[in-house]
Each structure stands twice: as C-alpha cells, then as structure tokens.
Amino acid sequence: MGRLCGFLISGYLMMRDFIRTLPGFWATIRWCLALSWRSSKLYTIIRIVSDIITPLLTILAAFVGKHMIDLLSGAPDAPAWLPQEQTAALLTLFTLLFSIAMVRVVSQKAVQYSQTMQTEMINGEIALNMMKRSLDADIEFFDNPTYYDRLQSASQDSMAVSHIVWSVLSCVSAAVSFIGAFAVLYSANPLYGLAMMVSAAPSSIAAAKYTKLLYILSLEQVNEHRQMYYAQHLASVKEYAQDMRLFGAGEWLRARYRGRWTQLFTKRRGMTRRRSVSTGLLACLPEVVVVFIGVDIAFGVLGGYNTVGDYALFTGLAGQLWMSISLFSSAALQIYDNRLKIENIKKLDDFTNRVADTGTLDLTRVESIAFEGVSFTYPAASVLALQDITFALHKKEKLVLVGLNGSGKSTLVKLLLRMYDPDVGMISVNGIDIREYKLAELRKNFSVYFQDMLNYNFTLRENFTIADDGQNDADAGAHRALLAAYCGDILAKASRGLDTSLTRLYDPEGIEISGGQHQKLALARTLYRQHTALILDEPSSNLDPLAEHEIFEALKTLTEGKLTLFTSHRLANVVLADRIIVLEHGRIVEDGTQAALLKNQHRYAELFQLQRDKYDV
Numbered sequence: 001m002g003r004l005c006g007f008l009i010s011g012y013l014m015m016r017d018f019i020r021t022l023p024g025f026w027a028t029i030r031w032c033l034a035l036s037w038r039s040s041k042l043y044t045i046i047r048i049v050s051d052i053i054t055p056l057l058t059i060l061a062a063f064v065g066k067h068m069i070d071l072l073s074g075a076p077d078a079p080a081w082l083p084q085e086q087t088a089a090l091l092t093l094f095t096l097l098f099s100i101a102m103v104r105v106v107s108q109k110a111v112q113y114s115q116t117m118q119t120e121m122i123n124g125e126i127a128l129n130m131m132k133r134s135l136d137a138d139i140e141f142f143d144n145p146t147y148y149d150r151l152q153s154a155s156q157d158s159m160a161v162s163h164i165v166w167s168v169l170s171c172v173s174a175a176v177s178f179i180g181a182f183a184v185l186y187s188a189n190p191l192y193g194l195a196m197m198v199s200a201a202p203s204s205i206a207a208a209k210y211t212k213l214l215y216i217l218s219l220e221q222v223n224e225h226r227q228m229y230y231a232q233h234l235a236s237v238k239e240y241a242q243d244m245r246l247f248g249a250g251e252w253l254r255a256r257y258r259g260r261w262t263q264l265f266t267k268r269r270g271m272t273r274r275r276s277v278s279t280g281l282l283a284c285l286p287e288v289v290v291v292f293i294g295v296d297i298a299f300g301v302l303g304g305y306n307t308v309g310d311y312a313l314f315t316g317l318a319g320q321l322w323m324s325i326s327l328f329s330s331a332a333l334q335i336y337d338n339r340l341k342i343e344n345i346k347k348l349d350d351f352t353n354r355v356a357d358t359g360t361l362d363l364t365r366v367e368s369i370a371f372e373g374v375s376f377t378y379p380a381a382s383v384l385a386l387q388d389i390t391f392a393l394h395k396k397e398k399l400v401l402v403g404l405n406g407s408g409k410s411t412l413v414k415l416l417l418r419m420y421d422p423d424v425g426m427i428s429v430n431g432i433d434i435r436e437y438k439l440a441e442l443r444k445n446f447s448v449y450f451q452d453m454l455n456y457n458f459t460l461r462e463n464f465t466i467a468d469d470g471q472n473d474a475d476a477g478a479h480r481a482l483l484a485a486y487c488g489d490i491l492a493k494a495s496r497g498l499d500t501s502l503t504r505l506y507d508p509e510g511i512e513i514s515g516g517q518h519q520k521l522a523l524a525r526t527l528y529r530q531h532t533a534l535i536l537d538e539p540s541s542n543l544d545p546l547a548e549h550e551i552f553e554a555l556k557t558l559t560e561g562k563l564t565l566f567t568s569h570r571l572a573n574v575v576l577a578d579r580i581i582v583l584e585h586g587r588i589v590e591d592g593t594q595a596a597l598l599k600n601q602h603r604y605a606e607l608f609q610l611q612r613d614k615y616d617v
Contacts, residue, residue: 055177
C-alpha cells in the first residue's frame with residue numbers, strides 16, 4: 001500500500017512538473033521543427049507526410065483484413081463497394097492489400113533516406129555551432145573546470161538534437177495512429193479506448209521519472225567521465241607514449257580507468273535495473289486490457305453480433321492503440337529528456353565573455369603601445385599577476401621584457417592582445433584605448449610567437465595559411481618564412497614539399513620533427529603572418545645554440561624598422577633590444593638600456609651576472 005501511495009504521489013508530482021514545463025516543452029518542439037525546416041524543407045515535408053500516411057495505411061490494412069477474414073469465413077454481409085462475386089471480391093481485397101504494402105514500402109524507404117541525409121545535415125550544423133561557441137569563448141574559461149564540464153556535456157548533448165527532431169515527428173505519427181485507432185475502438189465500445197489509455201498511464205509516468213533521474217545522474221558524473229577519458233587519452237596518443245613506457249604506467253592507468261568506470265557503472269546499473277523492473281511490470285497492464293477486449297469480442301462472435309473479422313480488427317487496433325500510446329509517450333519522454341539537454345547546451349550562455357567586442361574603430365598600423373597603471377588578477381586567483389604597469393613603446397623601437405618565470409611577461413602580452421582585459425588602468429595603441437578598436441582589427445596587426453605555441457596536424461602549407469589566409473602567393477611566403485627561421489632541415493625531410501603532412505597521425509607519408517624544429521616552424525609561421533607589430537615570447541627556449549644564433553641573426557634583419565616586443569629570461573637574447581624592462585612579481589623594477597641597467601648594479605645586473613657565471617671557466 002505504501003509503495004502504491006508513493007507511486008501515485010510520484011505520478012502526481014511528475015504530471016505537475018510536466019504541466020509547469022509545458023511552455024518550455026512546446027518551445028523545444030517549435031525550435032526543433034524550425035531546425036529541421038532550416039536544414040531541409042524537402043526532407044521535413046517527406047517525413048511529416050509519411051508519418052501521417054503510415055498509421056492511416058495500417059488502419060486501412062486492418063479494415064481490409066477484416067473484410068477478407070469475413071469473406072473467407074462466410075460472413076453473410078459484405079460492404080457495398082466489394083463485388084458480389086466471391087472470387088472478384090477476394091481479388092479486390094488482395095489488390096488493396098498489395099497496394100497498401102507497396103505504398104508503405106516506398107514511404108518507409110523515402111523516410112529512411114530523408115532521415116539519414118537530414119540527420120547528417122543537422123549534426124553538421126550543430127557541430128559548427130558548438131565549434132563557434134568554443135572559439136568565441138574567453139580564454140579565461142579554459143582555466144575553469146566547470147566550463148569544461150559544461151562544454152563536454154553540451155558537446156555530448158548536442159548530438160541528441162537530431163534525435164529530438166525525429167522524436168517530434170514520431171509524436172505526429174503516434175498521434176495520428178492513436179486518433180484513428182481510438183475512434184474505431186470507441187465506435188465499437190467507448191470503454192475499449194478509455195481502458196487502454198488508463199492502463200498505459202502508469203508505465204509512462206514511471207518511464208518519465210527514471211528518464212529524468214538518469215539524465216540528472218549523467219550530469220553529476222560528467223567530471224568523473226572526463227577524468228576517465230583522460231586516462232584513456234594518455235594511453236593512446238603519441239605525446240605520452242614514451243613516458244608511459246618509461247614509467248611502466250600502463251597498468252596504473254588501466255586501474256585508474258577501471259576504478260572510475262566501475263564506480264560510474266554501478267550507479268547507472270542500479271538505477272537502470274529499477275527502471276526496467278518498474279516499467280516492465282507496469283507495461284503488463286495494457287496487455288491485460290488487450291486480452292479482455294479480445295475476450296469480450298470473442299464472446300460477441302459466439303453470440304452472433306460480431307464477426308470473426310471484427311475480432312481480428314478490434315484486437316489488432318487495441319494493440320495498435322497501445323503501441324501508439326507507448327510510442328507517443330516514449331517520443332514525448334525523448335523530447336522531455338532532450339529538452340533538458342538543450343537547456344544544458346543553453347547553459348553555456350551563463351559563461352558571459354568579459355572581453356567584449358564592442359569597439360568600432362579600424363586599425364591599419366601599430367605606431368605606439370602604452371600601458372598606463374595596469375593591474376590584473378587572473379580569474380579565481382588571489383594574487384595580482386601584474387601591478388601598476390606603466391610604460392610606452394614607440395615606432396621602430398625594440399623592447400625586451402626580462403624576468404624569471406611567473407614574473408608577468410606573458411600575461412602582459414595577453415593583455416595587449418585582449419585575451420583578457422585589465423582590472424584597472426588602460427592599454428592604448430596609437431594613443432587610443434585598445435577597447436575602442438574592433439577586436440579582429442586589433443589582433444590582425446600583431447604577429448605573435450608564444451613559448452607554448454603548437455603546430456597543427458595539417459600540411460606544411462596549412463600550418464601557415466591557418467595564421468593568415470589572405471596572402472596572394474602563400475607558397476612563396478611560406479618558403480620565405482621557412483628559410484628566415486632556418487627551417488631548411490624541415491623542408492629537406494618534406495618529400496611532397498608544402499603538401500607534406502606534419503606528423504603521421506593521418507598520413508603515412510607525413511614527417512615527424514623534433515621539439516626544436518617545432519619551435520622553428522612556429523616561429524616561421526609568426527614571420528609569415530602579415531603584421532605591423534611583432535611579439536616574440538621566449539623565441540629560443542627550445543633551440544640548440546647554433547639554431548639560436550642563426551635565428552637571432554635573422555631577427556636582426558626581420559625586425560628592422562618594426563615595433564617589436566620580446567620576452568625572455570635568457571639574457572643573452574637581449575642583444576636585439578633598444579630597451580629592457582625588468583619584471584618581478586608582476587611589477588616593473590627596472591627600465592632602461594642594457595648599458596644603463598648594468599651600470600645600476602640592481603636586479604638586471606644580478607640576473608646577468610648569475611647567467612654569465614655559468615660560462616666562466
């Protein structure tokens with residue numbers, strides 16, 4: 001009794017929640033139908049027409065079957081539209097059944113083709129939208145595990161959008177089937193249709209309850225899933241293959257994966273088992289009603305007021321009514337379930353960009369850069385990364401930022417490029433606040449090499465054009481940049497020239513290059529990009545001494561007459577600079593030429609002496 005009361009209360013709460021969410025439910029249906037229509041009007045029309053025709057054909061086939069059974073069993077009355085001669089009547093009914101079957105086959109094949117094509121079109125559009133969301137997000141979100149959780153769950157859920165489109169269309173088919181079957185059964189006995197509806201409700205309520213609970217559980221497990229897949233990723237990618245073998249970490253990784261998987265699987269198995277038992281038992285109720293309808297009609301046949309054909313028709317339609325209710329509730333649950341997923345995708349909008357692209361000015365050339373009282377703290381950090389930074393850099397001037405790791409050099413560059421905005425103070429280009437410029441206009445004037453910059457598993461040519469696809473002669477520009485960055489050794493390995501793939505991940509004829517070669521290639525891409533200001537963040541951190549010497553000899557020429565900003569903790573690289581700024585704990589502690597700073601005998605002189613002592617013999 002207690003369980004029954006609990007179930008009834010649960011059903012009441014589910015119905016109350018469903019009614020409350022009806023506006024969102026219908027909004028989801030409209031959104032999905034609009035998406036289907038945008039992706040392909042033709043395929044949407046084919047699917048809707050088929051979903052209306054198919055259940056009507058099924059009901060029509062049931063009526064034809066009834067008359068055929070009556071004809072074969074010798075029932076006295078036949079419909080007026082059938083020929084009076086038995087053979088002709090039988091051939092007419094067979095022709096109708098054959099025609100119905102042919103139309104149904106053609107309709108099903110058209111739907112299969114349309115659904116396959118349109119699913120790919122919808123998934124492609126959704127994937128592009130998810131890529132745009134990720135690419136438009138502020139850099140700060142990629143340091144936020146909550147954002148990664150939301151992004152992964154939204155990426156997974158985005159694949160369900162095409163399912164909800166088909167669920168909406170399945171609801172149309174189920175509704176037509178339900179109306180047709182219910183009308184026929186109601187005409188025979190009003191209790192038949194009502195009994196089927198009442199008996200199907202408990203199973204639908206239970207299914208709705210567990211659908212919601214399972215989805216909530218999946219959201220709770222997103223972080224654990226990410227950790228589990230990370231362990232799988234480590235075992236299967238080249239970057240970590242050497243370490244995994246050196247450390248003998250294979251079993252450790254497998255154990256970590258197995259532990260996470262077992263924990264997650266156990267929770268889902270328990271809930272899935274409870275759903276299967278509950279819905280399975282409750283699904284027996286409509287089957288019992290079908291049996292009672294069959295018994296009632298069977299006694300009618302024995303009593304002479306029903307025909308054998310009536311028995312076949314009404315028991316068949318009772319089963320169809322149950323199936324249509326089941327299909328409708330299942331499709332409605334899919335819509336409800338996927339409505340939650342669509343809401344989860346929309347929650348990415350909770351992460352509002354703080355770097356607003358509201359500028360209106362164009363920028364054709366960087367003539368000067370100025371920081372005025374700039375301070376900045378990374379999101380969720382408690383320590384200032386930069387504090388009261390003030391300096392100016394003018395046309396043709398070369399400035400190097402010097403400091404130990406973590407002193408704020410790279411942070412300063414990120415602020416200049418508006419990867420972040422400062423907490424206080426102003427950064428200006430050509431005397432104008434950089435927030436006044438269009439974001440794309442600001443960034444396109446800079447070519448930047450970051451110390452952690454990566455290359456791409458594309459061809460050599462594409463590794464350049466991804467940075468600047470507007471050059472008239474990309475091949476000539478790429479060759480110039482490769483030679484300027486002393487990448488002749490890379491070109492010598494590239495059997496197909498610029499069409500050679502970087503790494504063999506997708507192409508067996510690709511090339512593998514060393515860490516130093518990767519750095520030189522990234523530097524070549526920086527030089528390839530058209531720019532009016534150049535930023536080089538630790539440009540020689542992975543280079544051997546010869547390559548470092550060659551690169552800096554080349555940079556003397558390549559940076560001539562250009563506004564250039566370097567960062568470095570290796571003081572041998574400051575030879576290109578007209579001026580040096582020393583950063584420490586996010587503050588400027590010195591600013592001047594190398595000769596002046598050495599004469600001051602302050603922090604720069606100390607660092608210079610420490611590094612010079614390594615080479616004293």
